Amino acid sequence: xxxxxxxxxxxxxxxxxxxxxxxxxxxxxxxxxxxxxxxxxxxxxxxxxxxxxxxxxxxxxxxxxxxxxxxxxxxxxxxxxxxxxxxxxxxxxxxxxxxxxxxxxxxxxxxxxxxxxxxxxxxxxxxxxxxxxxxxxxxxxxxxxxxxxxxxxxxxxxxxxxxxxxxxxxxxxxxxxxxxxxxxxxxxxxxxxxxxxxxxxxxxxxxxxxxxxxxxxxxxxxxxxxxxxxxxxxxxxxxxxxxxxxxxxxxxxxxxxxxxxxxxxxxxxxxxxxxxxxxxxxxxxxxxxxxxxxxxx
Numbered sequence: 001x002x003x004x005x006x007x008x009x010x011x012x013x014x015x016x017x018x019x020x021x022x023x024x025x026x027x028x029x030x031x032x033x034x035x036x037x038x039x040x041x042x043x044x045x046x047x048x049x050x051x052x053x054x055x056x057x058x059x060x061x062x063x064x065x066x067x068x069x070x071x072x073x074x075x076x077x078x079x080x081x082x083x084x085x086x087x088x089x090x091x092x093x094x095x096x097x098x099x100x101x102x103x104x105x106x107x108x109x110x111x112x113x114x115x116x117x118x119x120x121x122x123x124x125x126x127x128x129x130x131x132x133x134x135x136x137x138x139x140x141x142x143x144x145x146x147x148x149x150x151x152x153x154x155x156x157x158x159x160x161x162x163x164x165x166x167x168x169x170x171x172x173x174x175x176x177x178x179x180x181x182x183x184x185x186x187x188x189x190x191x192x193x194x195x196x197x198x199x200x201x202x203x204x205x206x207x208x209x210x211x212x213x214x215x216x217x218x219x220x221x222x223x224x225x226x227x228x229x230x231x232x233x234x235x236x237x238x239x240x241x242x243x244x245x246x247x248x249x250x251x252x253x254x255x256x257x258x259x260x261x262x263x264x265x266x267x268x269x270x271x272x273x274x275x276x277x278x279x280x281x282x283x284x285x286x287x288x289x290x291x292x293x294x295x296x297x
Contacts, residue, residue, distance in 0.1 A: 001039070001042055003044075003072070003075060004069075005033065005035050005036075005038060005039040005275065006039075007025070007072060008021070008025065008027075008032050008035040008036060008039075008074060008207060009034070009035075009036060009039055009047065009061075009068055009292065010065065010068050010069060010072065010258075011024060011025050011032075011049065011053065011054065011062065012032070012036060012055060013048075013057055013061065013065050016054045016056065017054055018032055018033060018055065018056055019115075020242045024253075026056075030102045035047070035277075037224065043060070043064070043173065043211065044062035045058070046058050046060065047060055047064060048061055050077055055181050060197045062198060065136060068254050069138050069139050069140055070138060070139045072139070073138075073139025073140070073225075074139070074250070074278065074279075076091060076092065076279075076280070077279075077280045079090040079091065080280050080281045080282060081280075083281075086268075087094055089119065089120055089281055089282060089285060090117075090119040090120055090147060091120060091121070091280070091281075091282060092120065092122075092123060092142075092282070093113070093121070093122050093123065093126070093280070093282040093283065093286060094123045094125070094140065094141045094142045095102060095110070095123065095124050095141065095142065095143060095145075096124075096125045096126070096127060096132040096135060096136065096141045096143070096144030096145070096146070096148050096272075096282070096288070097124065097126055097129070097132075097144060097145040098126070098129055098132070098145065098147060098199060098200050098228070099126065099127075099199075099224060099225050099233045099242070100245065101145045101147075101161070102145065102161065102162040102164055102242060102244055102267070102269045103145075103161030103162030103164075103226075103268050103269045104145050104269075104271075104290060106124075106160055109289065109290055110122055110124070111112050111285070112289055113128060113285070113289055114294070115286075116289070117203065117282070117285060120282050125141065125180055126132060127190045127196075127198070128195075128196060128198025128199045128200070129146035129147040129148075129149045129199065129203065130149055130203075131198055132144035132146045132147050132272060133146065133156060133199065136142070136155075136156055136273065137153065137155035137274070138286045139274070139278075141284060142273075142274075142279075142283040143231040143271055143272060143273045143279075143281045143283045143286065143287070144272040145161065145223055145270075145271055145272075146200060146269065146270060146272055147199075147200025147201070147203060147204065147267065147268065147269055147270070148268045149198075149200075149203065152276055153267050154275065155274060155275070155276065156272060156273075157272070157273055157274070157275060157276075158270040158271070158272055158273075159270055159271045159273065159287070160268065160270055160273055161269040162268075162269050163267065163268045163269070164242055164267050165243055165246065165258065165259065165262070165266060165267070166204060166205065166240050166241065166242060166243070166259045166260060166262060166266050166267055167241060167243045167245070167246055167256050167259060167281070168182055168187065168238060168239070168240055168256070168257040168259050169229070169232050169238065169239045169240075169241060169242070169245070169255070169257075169259065170232065170235075170238040170239075170252050170254065170255050170257070171232065171233065171234070171255070172237035172253070172254065172255050173235065174235060174238065174255065175226075176238065176255070177255035177257075179257065180257070180258075181188055181214070181257060181258040181259070181260040182257050182258075182259060183259070183260055183261045184208060184209050184212035184259070184261065184262070185212060185214055187214065187238065187240075188214050188215065188216070188219075188236070190216070190238050191215060191217055191219040191220070191236070191237040191238070191242070192216055192218045192219060192220075192237050192238060192239060193218075193219070193220040193221075193222065193228050193231045193232055193236065193237040193238070193239045194218045194221060194222075194228070194239060194240075195218075195221070195222060195223065195228065196221060196222075196223050196227035197221040199223075200267070200269070201240075201241050201242055201245075204266055205240045205241075205266050207266075208240070208259070208262045208266060211262075212261070212262075219236075220236060220237050221239055225245060225247070227246065228245075228255070228260075229239070229245070229248060232254060233253055233254060240259060242267040243256075243267075271287060271290070272285070
C-alpha cells in the first residue's frame with residue numbers, strides 16, 4: 001500500500017467525485033481511478049459505490065477513511081518534526097474553532113503565528129465543538145479551540161482555557177428585565193433563541209436545563225452570535241449564553257441577568273489536541289505563543 005493511494009482515496013472520499021478530486025490533486029482522472037482500483041484489489045474490498053453523478057463510501061471505505069486520515073496526519077507530523085529539528089517550521093497548521101471562544105482571540109493569535117512562522121500554511125475551520133473534537137481525534141485538525149465535550153481519550157486531550165457563568169439575555173422591555181438573578185425554573189414557558197445543537201453554548205444550556213428538569217422551547221435557531229443578539233434585541237425570544245456574549249452590544253440594548261442555581265463555571269472552554277507524541281510542531285508552537293501572550297502583562 002502506497003501513501004499516494006491513501007491520499008487519492010481520501011481526496012475522492014472528501015469530494016465524492018473523481019473528476020473534482022483529480023483536479024484538486026492535479027492528476028489525470030484515469031490515473032486516479034487506477035490508483036483506487038489498485039487499493040481495492042489490495043484490500044479485496046470495494047471502497048466506493050459509483051454512480052454517474054457522485055461516489056459514496058462503502059462500509060469498508062468508511063472503515064478505511066478513519067485510518068487513512070490518521071496515517072496521513074502522522075506522516076505530515078513526521079515531516080514537520082524533521083523540519084523543526086533542522087530549525088525550520090513549515091508545513092500546514094489546521095486549526096478549528098467555535099465562534100467567540102472565551103480564553104483566546106483566534107484572529108490576532110493566528111496573525112502573530114504567521115509573522116513568526118511565514119513558511120507554515122494556516123487553515124481554519126469553524127464548527128461546533130462535537131465536530132471539532134472528532135476532527136482532532138481523527139487527525140484532520142492539528143488542534144481546536146472549543147467547549148468541553150468529553151473527557152480525554154487516547155486520541156484527544158483537552159487543555160483548559162477559561163470558564164465563566166451563563167447569563168440570561170433579554171430585551172430591555174421584557175418582563176424579566178427588571179428582576180435580579182433568575183433560575184432555570186423562572187424561564188419555563190419562554191421562547192428561546194439559541195445555536196445549533198452542536199455549538200458549545202447550546203450544549204451547556206441544554207445541560208443546565210436538563211439538570212434542573214425544566215423543559216424549554218428553542219423557537220429560533222441560529223449559527224452565529226450576532227444573529228442571536230439581533231433576535232433577542234427585537235424581543236423575539238430570550239437567550240442563555242456565556243457572560244462575555246452580552247458585552248458585544250451596548251449596555252442599554254439588552255438586559256443581562258445572572259443565572260443562579262447552576263455551576264459558576266458551567267461554560268468551560270479548552271484547547272483540544274492529539275496526544276503529546278502526535279501533536280505537530282506547528283500546533284505546539286501555536287500553543288506556546290498562546291501561553292506567552294496569556295502571561296504578558
